[in-house]
Amino acid sequence: MINTKELIGQLCNIMSVTGYEHRGAQELTELISPYFDHVYEAVGGTYVAVKYCGRDAAPRLMLDAHFDEIGMIVTDILPGGYLSFSHMGGLDRRIMPASEVYIYGREKIYGVICSKPPHLQKPGESKKLPALDEMLIDTGYSEDELRKIVSIGDGIGFYESTAELLGNRICGRSMDNKACCAAAIIAAANVEREKMACDLYVTLSSREEESLAGGCVTAAYDIRPDIAIVTDVTFSRFPGVDDYESAKMGEGASVSLSAVTDRKLTNRLIYLAENAGFKLQTTVDAENTGTNATALTLCGDGIPCAVVSVPLSCMHTYNEIIDTSDVEAAAKLFMLAVCDEDIFREEY
Amino acid sequence: MKKMLSGTELLRSLCMAFGPSGCEENVALMIKENIKGCYDELVPDRMGGVIALIRGNGSSEERLMLSAHMDEVGFMIREICEDGLLRFSSMMGSDTRIMAGRRVSVGNADMQVRGVIALKPVHTVERADRGKAATLDELYIDIGASSREEAEKYVKIGDYGTFESDFVEFGEGGKLIKAKALDDRLGCAVMIELMREIYTREERLPFDVYFAFTCREELGVSGARCASHKIRPHKALIFEATAVADIHGVPEVSKVAERGCGGAISIMDRSTIYDRDMVDMLLETAKAKNIPCQIKKYVSGGNDAGHIHKAAHGTKCAVISAPCGYIHTASDVIAKEDYNSIYSLALAAIERMGEDA
């Protein structure tokens, strides 16, 4: 059996800042190859992992989890060994000063995002957030040495790796979306081939954080799946977040009710879970799911999609929190879907 | 007996210790362990500090006090919510930008659990408010508990919190150190090493030296004040950390000090006008011995000297501060060579005071 915490930790340790997903190609392939028949990197940087059911002309189910994480990009190298940077994916400026990062140049080096000392701040300035181009990274190198290691355009990722909190909860960077990647991988690893009703294409896709489409759509264009399940994180309950758009941590996976996604497929997933004796939570995302599903639905001649989410706290910080029991619940649901013949019989 | 740590390793273990203002027991224990056999007497301190005495040869009546504070910036738990989240009061000012998203340790000297300073997702912040920092009311500590009952097994109201932050050596040749609490565990480490050096010398100094590791400096209700009242020193040398503002783009006039250029000696700050003779003595000593040091160029901040110089009959004070980037965050950054410079300067200055006595 795969240890969920361990797998998520391993996935989080693979640097995959949006646009630099290829950096971890070898590590990722080695990690997941045992559970699949075939793993390859598609043109747009998406990793496609296939597990066949063994029958000819079987239907195809695409299970998409974006693999990229938020991060930064070097925009300039400055005197004194400082770097200026821009974002890769949506950064939360509320948490930036004094954050710790790794810069992925010719080698991986450490840096701290500079904060302005209070005596240089104007009154009330601590209530405002500096713009990204006003922030710098302190690397501790001289400019000349730094230029030998780092080039403009190099990727920057946050420092934090995975750490345990109480019970099943863990925190760290890139839980969004490695937690869901883990759910998809666990499902593929545990599902028995004889019981599979389809060929399973797990796409660990690229560039979601920057474009909400990225590598998922181009990979899907080649795979041409009959249906797709997009798995991504959703907000957990938190003061200031509405109940309708959030799910409770530790109470299982959640499905998105949206005008963008396919309601029959979504309902089928709810039914499969109930039939197996567990409940799914729901969120309402009327016009936009905020996931790859929005673009994936419109790929080629259209792909019926459902969105299955894992609740996550502190989204887009370097200490995102998830509950591994929710990841396992999602994996269980995916296994049911992969083994369900009727899911493909619906008239879409 | 445990192996005594020195240099970077000593600094590492001191920085990693849990010691927010008001909860310094663990740091005090660690210091006591590390100074075993290096003093003549431990002077009881009712504020929770550690005061160690190394006696002189009796030829001088004077008392010299060396002081560094043990505490670090932190938090206090004020409410345990129904959903298991914790609300907290800040003991480090109100700049939420350096708190939000950080890992923290929560608890007391006996037990701590890990938590994260959680805030609602940025996606749910109104566009017009995206440029505003979170308010303290919007921050919670999440320790992974799913209910109040579960949280209460680990945390109670009034418990403390500090940043959790790795001790990282980085930069060219590993010349820099990033850690929490370098302010002022670095001062503590320097004093520990000074004690070992001074106590093991055959020749005693003419005067008594009191090494005071103090509490609650960061709160401003300084334990150093009571320690000073008790010791009644004639002179005091304080080891501190100072903001630097040496980053790219800061105009020369706004720079406070520069990392890698030695300890910063203050002429004046918001709490103290330092004793000019002691300041000159430090500067001359540094010059004579070729030890890097700098004058702190900006009148800002304050430290234990503010209390020490006014306590009891009054004390002549000087301060040597370690230039520290991003001070009062989870990522204090200092240059290793400054640690050595400060130690060397302090030792040379004490020797000089011995000669002058």
Place this chain on the structure above:
Amino acid sequence: MLNYLRELIKIQSVSGAEKNIALYIKSEMEKYFDECETDALGNLICRKNGSGKKLLFCAHMDEIGFIVTTIDDKGFVHFAPVGGIDFVAAAYASVAFANGTRGVMVPEAGLKSDDFKAEKFVVDIGAKDKKQAERLVKTGDTFALVPSYTRLRGNRICGRPIDDKIGCAILMAAAKEADSFKNNTTFVFSVQEEVGIRGSRVAAFNCRPDYGIALDVTSTGDGHGSKPMAVSLGEGAAVKIKDASVICDSELVRKMGEIAEENNIKWQREVLTAGGTDTASLQLAASGCRAGCISVPTRYIHTANEEIDCSDAKACLDLVVAIARTELE
């Protein structure tokens, strides 16, 4: 290349009205390429048949401008913007319609520049009333700021629209070297980039390239009070790593840098924090392709005087040719 640029600047091509410029480019391209045709949206697709990988270069023919909505009783022409218009830069400028009619772009009297928007502007074409105006201009006509081409000191030129006629000029000049190309090469002159990257998406879907490289302009950090950016005039071809619409394929970026080095072509890395280019649609069309972009560093983009350094444009040209001559894998 500069001759082409001068010609292209003269032919107005507001997004959606690119027919005339396409005809001119086609007449030149036919001399060097095997097939030249326009597709349903008006993209001009030129093929130089060859073996090996399908390599596509793309520059957009359209320019920003305006489209007439109504003409009021006083004979003032009301309009909507086509593409990203900076009205501070457009206020009181001369405009030209495709039929040669001239006019002045005027804001409401007393309007503060903070409140500038299309609804508050009219074009005064000198007509005394609606009837007279309607003889010259009708609803749906497009127009743009008056084109210009001015030589500055050294290698610098300014004028409009340099975005992206310079990209088209570079491809046209590169076409002359077509016989030495090592790949199956396609040049696309795309339409409707300025209104949201529409034309190139269709073109890329039809062509299904292995590699797609856009030619466009980018901002610089060396202007008067510019936002910091590590791109400067005169420092060579800018190889794009990221803009707001796309993260370029890192393998292709590496390769382009390598080819530039091997051929002694001056180049710089470009990270643009705003703006979008055809690169995005090249990357995402159908199964996608490895996408990149070569940019001409340009000051004052989308104003009446966009400034470039010709040595940069030459470097871009050299890089296009060098890439086309490199057998890609």
